[in-house]
Amino acid sequence: MASVVIVLVLAATVLVAMLALEIAERDMKGVIGDQQYASISSAAAFIDDRLDAKKQLMHALAADLPLAARTDAHQVQAYLEARAGLRTEFLNLTAFASDGRLIASLRAIPSGASITGAGTQYFEATVDSKKGIVSAPFQSRLLKVPVMLVTAPLFDDAGKLLMVLAGTIALQDSFFLRQVDRLKPGKSGYAYVMTTDGILVGHPDKARLMQHIHQRPGTNKATDMALAGYEGWTEALNKDGAEGIYSYKRLREAEWILAARYPTDEAFAPMAEMRQQAVLVGAAVALLAGLLAWLLIHRMLAPLEALRRNVSSIRRDGADIALLQGGTQDEIGELGSAFYDLMAEREQALARTRASEQRARIIADSVPALIGFVNRDQCYEFANAHYQDMLGIDPKSMIGQSVRATLGERNYGRIADKLAAAMRGEHLHFEAQFEARGRDVHYTFDYTPALADDTGSGGVYILVTDISERKTAELILAASEKRLQLITDNLPVLISYIDSVHHFQFANATFDKWFGVAPGSLVGRALADVFGEAVYQHARPYLETCFGGQTVTFEVKMVVAGSQKILATTYIPDLQGDASVAGVYALTHDMTHVKEVEEKLIQLARIDSLTGIANRRRFVEALYQASERARRHGGAMALAYLDIDHFKNINDTHGHAVGDAVLKEFARRLLGNVRATDTVARLSGDEFVIIFEDLNSEQEVLPLAAKIAMAIRMPFDAAGVSLAVTASIGIALFSGAAQTHEELLANADSALYRAKHNGRDGVAMHGR
Structure with a gap:
């Protein structure tokens, strides 16, 4: 029976702990995955904007080349050299004749080198499409480094192709790819860029650049999903068998995929430690409870065994209890019999009382908490065995002692006011720290008054539960939330969460930097109150679309820090398990500079x-x-x-x-x-x-x-x-x-x- 009790308590304790940790881990995984995907989506938009700006720059460069100079290689060379300042945008500028010959280069061409664009992907694709492209990455024959090209074709008045201008971008030193390295999630996570064909364009391991993502043996389900067109985040095993959270976002301006990997072991290391601790503590509690149950059951059955022996002895010897009276049938005998009957009834009543007290003691000692009773003089009249286990105080020595003397001045000072209130008849439930065995431990206290009359309490029943493990879990969760808050507060974007009635439920510190509004003051406020009715009416259709389950992006003009800005906002639905949308994650970027560059390029064209x-x-x-x-x-x-x-x-x-x-x-x-x-x-x-x-x-x-x-x-x-x-x-x-x-x-x-x-x-x- 004791083994059954141990197994049942162990199973229940471990099951509840594991279920709670599993739910917490699942929710945390969703938050980490959504945040990681939002981060790389923002980076992908940045890279797209940079590539588009370079395409527009090449288009303007081609348009400005006079028609008369387009057939003269010397004039083209002079034209490129006059724009040497573009080296901040491109590693090199080159020009290829319609037959693919290299006729001009901003960087010096090695003596005797014969370089042609004929047969290359970037040249043939530009000639076939008659428009500029962003090439696939390749090893430059001229510069001996991995590069990609942005091209622009030039035509004569009749529409005949005269030449192709090409701007070279070095993959290892490009500004926007360096930004990818800063997306590194956690300590051992990393971000990388690959083409839709699987060629690595950017990777922390530079030796893998220009190699196929599957060049290493093995399979990765997440990589296969991304190459097949998947966008979002998922969890999968890498080729070494280690779990990770993967996020993928495709670029608009190039056939690239921006990806990030966050090792699951690192992301959930605190949860794994908590799970191990929960199993160990649950097993220890179950073992102790089973052992105590076995001992208590054994003690409870001991009186029955004694009764069995007495009855068996009487039955075996043939003695009759009436013989104990030892008297005759006279008055003295009757008095003896009456006295015997009276004493027998008294012993029976005492036996019943002792049995009841023993059962109450067994129950109290079996509960993993401090149980006690103090009278109106604040002296203990009852204390269970766990005072010894939890506080190191012998419960027998507590009887008749005051609470102050038993707990010490420091501990008593933390509960004195609450105990006095309970003595006045108040039911109290509260949390406090106690010093136990040389360290502070978190407990919950339940004080229930035992009412004697209308003037006050006849004493207080005390129930104290150790909640240190729960508090530790709360502190770990709070630390995790603090890290997430620190990350969002230092991103140069507005990040917020909007509920179903279009009120803010979260906002990062960028709101204070841009609008001078403290993030905490935004919680519960309507969008119209913060941004104004006009901006809210502009954003409202997109919000409704997002609450329908779709991710949307739109632009709006607003005054930020005293100047007019163009802001690009992305709404991402917070999808629940039943496909409902609980709220919307909002990410807002400042696109003013990009739009200004766009407008200038349009004017120059x-x-x-x-x-x-x-x-x-x-x-x-x-x-x-x-x-x-x-x-x-x-x-x-x-x-x-x-x-x-x-x-x-x-x-x-x-x-x-x-x-x-x-x-x-x-x-x-x-x-x-x-x-x-x-x-x-x-x-x-x-x-x-x-x-x-x-x-x-x-x-x-x-x-x-x-x-x-x-x-x-x-x-x-x-x-x-x-x-x-x-x-x-x-x-x-x-x-x-x-x-x-x-x-x-x-x-x-x-x-x-x-x-x-x-x-x-x-x-x-x-x-x-």
Whole structure:
């Protein structure tokens, strides 16, 4: 029976402890996985932004290369060297002819080296797609290091490919890949980058760069899932058989996967230690309880054994209890019998009382807690055996002693007020620390008054339970939460948790840095109260979508620290086991700088770098806008096509520096002699166009063109050389909705050639 008790108590204790730890471990695992995935998602967005910025930079670099220079390798080399400042963005800038020959490089090419792009993935993919790409990583033949390229194709006016510009990014030294190393989770975790084909682009072990992730023998389920397209976090065994938490996020701008691994052993080391302690303590408690039960049962059965022996003796000897009276049937005998009966009843009552007290003592000594009773003088009248086990005090020596003398001044001072209140009739439950066997131990106290009358308590029943293990677990959990809070508070992003009624339940310290609002004051406040009604109404549809179970990202403009910022916010649903959404994790990044760079690149792509006026792209946009206005309002519009007479002779005679100076002055004079509503643009070389809008009549354009021609005839001072420059001007009138932009430009071009045919330095109008 004792063994059964031991087994049952052991099983129940271990089961409850293991179940509690399993639930805590599962919840912690979810928090760690979600946080790790959110961290690499933020890093992936950063890398995407950096790659997109480099693509835009290469596109602008290609657009700025003059058409005339695109067939001259020396001019291309000079063009690249003039932009040596781009080495902060690229390890090298190179140019390849349409047949793949390397014709220019910002870095010196080794003597005798023969380098071609023909047959390479980056060159062939750019030629086939006719647009810039981000290449797969490869070993550079020129630089002898692992690199990737950002390309941009260049074409002539007919759309024929002339060359491919390429910007080289060294994988080991790139700024955005160095940021990946900082994502290292824990002490032994790490982050890495691989292509969607499994080639390692960034890894703490530099020897593995450019190797396949599966080059090492073995399998990893998480890696296979990521290569198959999975995004998120999961738990899996690595090729060494060690468990880890893996997170994966694919990039938008490159066929890359950003990944992180956090060893499960490290993440849950405190939980493992707690699990071991729980098993050991549970086993010890169960063993002790079983042993005590066996001893107590043995003691309880001892009186029965004595009774059995007495009854057996009486039955065996044939004696009758009436013989004990030893008297005759007279008054003395009857008195003896009556006295015998009275004493027998008294002994029976005493036996029943002793048995009841013994059972109560057994029960009290079996409970793993301190059980006692103190009278209204605060002296002990009862104490169970666990006072010896837990406090090292013999319970027998406590009887009749005061609580103060028994516990000592320090311990008594911690419960004196509570004990006095219980003596007044209050039921109390509280926690306190006691010094036990030389160390402070956490206990819970339950004081139940034994009411004697209306004036107060006749004493207090005491139940004290050791909760040190629970407190230790709480402290470990609090330390873990503190570490998580420290991490989130030092990330340059807003991190918060929003409940189902759109109120904050958590916010990191970045709220204080950006908005001057203490994170603690945000808990329970509505989004509209913190960010304003306008921002809340903008974010509300995305919140509702996220509460539907979808991750969403959006942008909003807000004032942060006194300046206008563009913030990108990602909402991630907190999915529960039943697929419901308990709340939303919100991560907000400052995208202002990225957007400013984007806007600058867009503007640079529409301005002619030599003259500072609109380029062909901006001209096409302006022509479309002007024609639409003319169609809507019915106003007259004309297009002038201008060409500098004998410009080639100027270049051949005086050099390109003088030619460039002539182009700049020509553009300046055009701008100075048109109306505010007109648009001046340089198409290529010495070809310019002017869009005349809001003309009162079709005849108004000729005086405007004549004015421009006269302004051009004034002597040019180009780079110290005085020149007489003239221009031929062809004009075409916009005929309305039926006419395309190509037809209008062709008509102006036809009129230009007629002006040249007529002797140059003049104006010709199409159709006249």
